[in-house]
Each structure stands twice: as structure tokens, then as C-alpha cells.
Amino acid sequence: METTIVKAYGAAASDADLNQMDIQRRVVTAKDVEIEILYCGVCHSDLHTARNDWGGTVYPAVPGHEIVGKVTKVGSEVKRFKVGELVGVGCLVDSCRTCDSCKKDLEQYCLTGFTGTYNGKEKYLGTQTFGGYSEKIVVDDHFVLKVPGNLDAAGVAPLLCxxxxxxxxxxxxxxxxxxxxxxxxxxxxxxxxxxxxxxxxxxxxxxxxxxxxxxxxxxxxxxxxxxxxxxxxxxxxxxxxxxxxxxxxxxxxxxxxxxxxxxxxxxxxxxxxxxxxxxxxxxxxxxxxxxxxxSLIGGIAETQEMLDFCGKHNIVSDIEIIKMQDINQAYERMIKSDVKYRFVIDMASL
Known part of the structure; x- marks a missing residue:
């Protein structure tokens, strides 16, 4: 399968700071949406994965699963999204879609295991998945969410986790x-x-x-x-x-x-x-x-319902915007709960 090189920020080992690196993303397939990432929220899970606190991290690890961005390409079979639309990607980028949980829109409880946005299994390339601390991401359209246009895009990012x-x-x-x-x-x-x-x-x-x-x-x-x-x-x-x-x-x-x-x-x-x-x-x-x-995150339909609700009620997260280059300091501050209440990376800084 064809790939493209994408600039990202990740950890090369559990005791290493996050640094700039190049990663491979698949080229858009028929069902895919390519997204230029504008903002990515910083979650405790990012830190735990980067530092292998839970075990099982595959390196290099590129965290980030609170992603808001613009559609830059769509596959030939994608009907729901158009180039230029504001969209989101949360903690899931795939699941089996055939088990009882998936049929009930509970992809987070997929009986064969969902594919995480990072440190999951990239089914096309056979590598680990890389998250939102990067310039762009390619995601199956089922797992892409519409972001209400009236909301602050940076403040939307943490809604996705x-x-x-x-x-x-x-x-x-x-x-x-x-x-x-x-x-x-x-x-x-x-x-x-x-x-x-x-x-x-x-x-x-x-x-x-x-x-x-x-x-x-x-x-x-x-x-x-x-x-x-x-x-x-x-x-x-x-x-x-x-x-x-x-x-x-x-x-x-x-x-x-x-x-x-x-x-x-x-x-x-x-x-x-x-x-x-x-x-x-x-x-x-x-x-x-x-x-x-x-309770664990939510399924895709439920996440869309939440985004629509937030659009209607004008609800976003209280955030502090940081540059990508400040992520290591942000992790240290997050451990001390020194943020009100979520860091969001302005990906233009990458």
C-alpha cells in the first residue's frame, strides 16, 4: 500500500522526551478521509502511553486522540464529508463493526477490541497507529465526526475524549x-x-x-x-x-x-x-x-450526539493553548494538575 511521510511529535522510548519525527500514513483508500490537524487535546492517556505506564506501548509512539481538523481529501466511496469541512476524531479509528457491541453503536466495547487512534493496529500497513500530534491523519469515514461550526474549534478538541x-x-x-x-x-x-x-x-x-x-x-x-x-x-x-x-x-x-x-x-x-x-x-x-x-469513552453515534448537543448549548472545554514544542513541559504540569482544565496543541506550531 502507498504511504506518505508526515511530520509528527512522538516518543522514541519510555524514558525519552517527545521530539519531532517523521511517520508514515496510508494514502486515502475508497472509504477514507484525510484530515489536516488544526488542534489536538492533551489527555492523561497520552502521557501514560508515551511513558509506557500501562505496558504494551510500541515505539515510536505518537499520542493524541482529541483531534479537530479540516478535510483535505476524501475517498471515492465517502458520501458524508466534503473537502474543507471541520471534523473531529476521538479515541477510536476502527472496530470489527460486526459484533453485538458494534451493531449497537458501542464500538468502544467491540468484542474483538477496537483500534485506538494511537498504539492500535493499523490494518492496512500492519504497524501501530499514530495519533494527533501530527500534521495530518487518515481515518475511515465511519469514525470521523462532524464538528458544529458555531463552536471554538480548539475548545472542541477535548470533547472527543x-x-x-x-x-x-x-x-x-x-x-x-x-x-x-x-x-x-x-x-x-x-x-x-x-x-x-x-x-x-x-x-x-x-x-x-x-x-x-x-x-x-x-x-x-x-x-x-x-x-x-x-x-x-x-x-x-x-x-x-x-x-x-x-x-x-x-x-x-x-x-x-x-x-x-x-x-x-x-x-x-x-x-x-x-x-x-x-x-x-x-x-x-x-x-x-x-x-x-x-464506563469507557463512547461509541461514534453517541459522540456525534454529544457534539450536536454541545453545538446547541454552546458548550466547549476550558483550555490552555500550547505549542507542539512545549509538550514535555505540559506533561510535567499535567501531573501536578497545573492546568485549567485541558491543554490543547495548536498544530500550526508543528
Whole structure:
């Protein structure tokens, strides 16, 4: 298969800084869309992959799965997109499309495993996939999304991971006007959970460990802030919430939050992967049919639904724009949570 050379930024090894490199992209096939990348959001998964924190990274690794850009070419069978259109690509660039999950528009749960935008398997070239820290990308048209023209393009980029990761559970658990939703953690995911839950008409509370986040949370649309380290405040919200979205990316005690769920309420983990420590106490769960669940990004139809919703309600991420050359410093700042609330790379800098 024919390829073209594309300028990118990536890591050559787990202990190496990201640097400029050349990668190969396939030439557009009948079903493909070629996209000139304008903006790419920076996600914690990018850093974990670049540094092989989860194991299994194939080098060189080019991260980036919050991509917004312009269509520059379309394949002969592509009907949905035209050259010049503003489009997005999220965490998925392929799946089997025939399993039960894919047939239900749940490509993120593809039973044979979806193809990630980076560090996945490039089916045409037999190499790893390369992400959005690059000049352009070629993606099967099924996995390309239409971006509403009224939204700030840079602010849209994080919707494609941080946005859909919080939208999917809000929709799955039926959040609507009058629902009571709480959010644990105020970062890239947490700030989107607040905005989207508020957009859906819910009453929204932020759980925070410190008073310092109160003003920011209320600016984002939170109705209340509960300090989770204050026993009195925690007691005041016992049995209150229909849904809690827990975005904290490291191991922490979720038991205190379970007690704040109403009967049939659910706490959904979207930030942390791994074993819970301390363990879950099942008593409050059994006594109120409460659930602790998990959720992963969203399917393509659901992501498009979210983008359309954001277009209608004028919702984008709060971002700090950086140059591609500043990515290594951005990673260090991200580890310290020193960003409100998502870095976005202006790809013109590449």
C-alpha cells in the first residue's frame, strides 16, 4: 500500500522526551478521509502511553486522540464529508463493526477490541497507529465526526475524549432535568461532567477535598460544593444523588461517596483503572440497591450526539493553548494538575 511521510511529535522510548519525527500514513483508500490537524487535546492517556505506564506501548509512539481538523481529501466511496469541512476524531479509528457491541453503536466495547487512534493496529500497513500530534491523519469515514461550526474549534478538541467519557454515563443512566448529579474531581473530565450535566438540566454538586475549588466549580455551573474531608458536610448529603461521576485518576476510597447515593443510585468510575483500596463495603449497596460501575469513552453515534448537543448549548472545554514544542513541559504540569482544565496543541506550531 502507498504511504506518505508526515511530520509528527512522538516518543522514541519510555524514558525519552517527545521530539519531532517523521511517520508514515496510508494514502486515502475508497472509504477514507484525510484530515489536516488544526488542534489536538492533551489527555492523561497520552502521557501514560508515551511513558509506557500501562505496558504494551510500541515505539515510536505518537499520542493524541482529541483531534479537530479540516478535510483535505476524501475517498471515492465517502458520501458524508466534503473537502474543507471541520471534523473531529476521538479515541477510536476502527472496530470489527460486526459484533453485538458494534451493531449497537458501542464500538468502544467491540468484542474483538477496537483500534485506538494511537498504539492500535493499523490494518492496512500492519504497524501501530499514530495519533494527533501530527500534521495530518487518515481515518475511515465511519469514525470521523462532524464538528458544529458555531463552536471554538480548539475548545472542541477535548470533547472527543474528556467530553464523551462523561457524556456517555450521563446518558446511559438517564440524567435529565431534575436529576441530582455529583462529580468527584475537578480536572479535564470533571469540568466537562459539570458542564454537560448542567446542560442536561441536572442539579450538580462537586465533591472536593479542599475549599480552593469552590469558586471555579460554581463558575463552571456547579450548584454546590461539598468538602469530602468534612464529616458534617458529607452527612448533609447522605442518600441524595442519583448519579456520581468519579473522575479521580488514582486509587482512593470510594466508600464515603456510596453513602451519598439515593436508592438505586450509581457511582460510575471513569478516571481510575485498577483494584480499589480500601475495598468496597457492600452493606450500603445492598441496603439501597446502590451500584458502583465503570464506563469507557463512547461509541461514534453517541459522540456525534454529544457534539450536536454541545453545538446547541454552546458548550466547549476550558483550555490552555500550547505549542507542539512545549509538550514535555505540559506533561510535567499535567501531573501536578497545573492546568485549567485541558491543554490543547495548536498544530500550526508543528
Amino acid at each position: 474528556a467530553g464523551i467519557t462523561t457524556w456517555s454515563p450521563l446518558k446511559h443512566w438517564g440524567v435529565k432535568k431534575g436529576s441530582k448529579v455529583a462529580v468527584v474531581g475537578l480536572g479535564g473530565l470533571g469540568h466537562m461532567a459539570i458542564k454537560l450535566a448542567k446542560g442536561l438540566g441536572a442539579s450538580v454538586t462537586l465533591f472536593s477535598r479542599s475549599e480552593g475549588k469552590t469558586e471555579d466549580a460554581k463558575k463552571l455551573g456547579a450548584d454546590a460544593v461539598v468538602i469530602s474531608t468534612d464529616p458534617g458536610q458529607m452527612k448533609s448529603v447522605r442518600g441524595k444523588f442519583d448519579l456520581i461521576i468519579d473522575t479521580v485518576p488514582y486509587v482512593h476510597d470510594v466508600n464515603p461517596y456510596v453513602g451519598t447515593l439515593t436508592i438505586n443510585g450509581t457511582l460510575v468510575l471513569v478516571g481510575y483503572l485498577g483494584e480499589l483500596d480500601p475495598m468496597l463495603n457492600s452493606v450500603p449497596m445492598i441496603m439501597g440497591r446502590k451500584s458502583v460501575s465503570g
